[in-house]
Amino acid sequence: MLEYLSFGLIVQLLVNGILFGTMYGIAAIGLSLIFGTMRIIFIAQGTMIIFLAYVCYWLFRLLGIDPYLSLILVVPLSLLLGTGFYQTLFKEAAALEDKNISLLIAIGLMFFMENFMTVIWTGNPRSILTTYTSLVFRPLGIDLTFTRLIALLMAILSTVGVILFLKKTLIGMAVRAASEDMVSATLMGIDPHRVNAVAFAIGIGLAGVAGVSLATIYPFDPFYGFIFVLKALISLALGGIGNVLGALLGGIILGLLESLASFFLSGGWSDAISYAVFLLVLMFKPEGLFVRSVQKA
Amino acid sequence: MENHLLEVKGVDVLYGDVQAVWDISIDVDEGAIVALVGANGAGKTTLLKTISGILRAKRGEILFLGKSLTKIRPQEVVDAGVSHVPEGRRLFSKLTVFENLRLGAYPPRARPLFAQSLERAYGLFPVLRERKNQTAGSLSGGEQQMLAIGRALMARPHLLMLDEPSLGLSPLFVRAMFELIGTLNEQKVTILLVEQNIHQALKIAHWAYVLKTGRIAMSGRGDELLANAEIQNAYIGRRRSKSLPVL
Numbered sequence: 127m128l129e130y131l132s133f134g135l136i137v138q139l140l141v142n143g144i145l146f147g148t149m150y151g152i153a154a155i156g157l158s159l160i161f162g163t164m165r166i167i168f169i170a171q172g173t174m175i176i177f178l179a180y181v182c183y184w185l186f187r188l189l190g191i192d193p194y195l196s197l198i199l200v201v202p203l204s205l206l207l208g209t210g211f212y213q214t215l216f217k218e219a220a221a222l223e224d225k226n227i228s229l230l231i232a233i234g235l236m237f238f239m240e241n242f243m244t245v246i247w248t249g250n251p252r253s254i255l256t257t258y259t260s261l262v263f264r265p266l267g268i269d270l271t272f273t274r275l276i277a278l279l280m281a282i283l284s285t286v287g288v289i290l291f292l293k294k295t296l297i298g299m300a301v302r303a304a305s306e307d308m309v310s311a312t313l314m315g316i317d318p319h320r321v322n323a324v325a326f327a328i329g330i331g332l333a334g335v336a337g338v339s340l341a342t343i344y345p346f347d348p349f350y351g352f353i354f355v356l357k358a359l360i361s362l363a364l365g366g367i368g369n370v371l372g373a374l375l376g377g378i379i380l381g382l383l384e385s386l387a388s389f390f391l392s393g394g395w396s397d398a399i400s401y402a403v404f405l406l407v408l409m410f411k412p413e414g415l416f417v418r419s420v421q422k423a
Numbered sequence: 424m425e426n427h428l429l430e431v432k433g434v435d436v437l438y439g440d441v442q443a444v445w446d447i448s449i450d451v452d453e454g455a456i457v458a459l460v461g462a463n464g465a466g467k468t469t470l471l472k473t474i475s476g477i478l479r480a481k482r483g484e485i486l487f488l489g490k491s492l493t494k495i496r497p498q499e500v501v502d503a504g505v506s507h508v509p510e511g512r513r514l515f516s517k518l519t520v521f522e523n524l525r526l527g528a529y530p531p532r533a534r535p536l537f538a539q540s541l542e543r544a545y546g547l548f549p550v551l552r553e554r555k556n557q558t559a560g561s562l563s564g565g566e567q568q569m570l571a572i573g574r575a576l577m578a579r580p581h582l583l584m585l586d587e588p589s590l591g592l593s594p595l596f597v598r599a600m601f602e603l604i605g606t607l608n609e610q611k612v613t614i615l616l617v618e619q620n621i622h623q624a625l626k627i628a629h630w631a632y633v634l635k636t637g638r639i640a641m642s643g644r645g646d647e648l649l650a651n652a653e654i655q656n657a658y659i660g661r662r663r664s665k666s667l668p669v670l
Binding site for chain 2: 296299302310311315317368
């Protein structure tokens with residue numbers, strides 16, 4: 127195998143890793159936001175991504191809407207879905223001291239969605255084939271798939287969007303404040319349900335973006351979401367909880383790792399290594415790779 | 424009396440399964456400084472948390488400007504005009520000084536006054552203006568306490584509740600803190616003060632309640648209680664003999 131190794135091939139592996147990793151990254155940002163205010167790992171995040179990939183698929187197959195154009199429907203739909211899920215499923219449980227209830231609801235939601243999707247779309251993989259699915263650019267001999275480039279672009283735009291929202295708007299500041307200290311936030315007049323609903327809306331909104339990206343690049347089936355959320359969880363651990371840019375970078379690091387491991391070792395090793403890294407980071411750098419040290423004033 | 428800003432009437436509060444406050448009644452008059460003093464675990468913090476809505480009273484009633492606060496949530500209490508600076512300050516340490524102040528003005532009633540309130544906060548604490556783009560976590564203890572009070576004032580409170588504002592501060596800052604409480608009071612802010620620093624608190628308070636194991640043991644004018652031999656022996660004397668602050 128090593129005789130094929132060239133500089134170009136290494137660059138190709140790195141590029142693929144980065145492009146795929148951005149999808150883990152935006153899923154991880156969603157996890158980070160929801161964890162921030164709700165204090166639960168929203169385990170159904172990956173399944174939501176798959177569900178929204180199916181929505182994109184249906185819009186394409188049934189109505190002939192271009193996947194990228196469908197973003198203008200999928201993103202508002204997913205924002206609404208996020209708020210709706212919070213109001214109907216999580217609102218009561220969020221007020222409880224015991225966060226396990228919310229976590230169990232999320233697990234229940236994941237299994238329900240998986241089976242619901244299997245009923246509607248069967249367990250067979252689906253994919254979207256458009257005129258540009260196999261479009262490839264070759265600058266400097268490196269293959270750049272069009273759909274992956276768009277996925278990268280969407281990931282960067284949505285990360286910047288989320289950062290601006292959190293930094294510049296009053297409700298965004300309230301979400302950050304509530305993530306740090308919910309009781310203190312309520313003393314400022316912040317309604318916990320409001321910030322939870324906003325975090326959910328944005329989290330699922332990002333799942334919409336990730337779903338469209340995924341649908342244009344890979345075949346997907348109803349059960350892929352669980353693996354996806356595990357990868358997003360690893361990205362989150364790498365980037366550090368509560369760090370939006372860190373989550374994206376964590377996803378990219380994981381993408382690189384998987385890309386290199388699956389080439390030099392095997393697909394099986396790639397997953398084993400991912401989870402080993404997850405454990406190592408949690409053991410030795412639980413605050414994430416991008417935090418210098420925990421400062422206590 | 425007609426000019427009670429806050430009336431707490433016969434309040435019982437449970438902390439988990441343990442009753443922390445028993446049948447407490449206090450009045451806070453408009454424009455006054457009222458102190459709640461007593462040993463650790465006497466129920467002072469619990470009472471403040473109940474007024475601000477973090478905890479619920481099991482029995483009794485809390486009236487503010489004649490309206491009941493008993494059943495409403497913390498975010499509505501602050502909008503009604505009661506700001507609570509909790510023990511340990513509870514700043515948003517990863518947010519900047521400016522962002523902390525911005526969130527202080529979150530209640531709907533305070534939002535239109537944000538620019539004016541900000542100028543007032545920076546006027547009271549010029550150091551906050553200098554540090555406005557620093558994270559709150561990077562401030563010194565004294566600066567953090569200023570920010571906590573500045574943040575609470577951003578909500579335009581009629582009543583400011585301070586829980587242990589001098590805790591963990593250097594003697595210099597402790598003196599500055601009590602001077603500040605006096606200044607705020609001159610600016611027509613009514614203050615309900617919980618303090619371990621009993622001597623200083625009684626000196627500044629117009630009226631004080633002494634709490635003991637969840638009940639009111641005594642009440643009176645600050646200077647009267649300060650002269651009271653029982654209090655001298657029970658609290659002030661003992662504190663002087665200990666060099667470490669009570670945490």
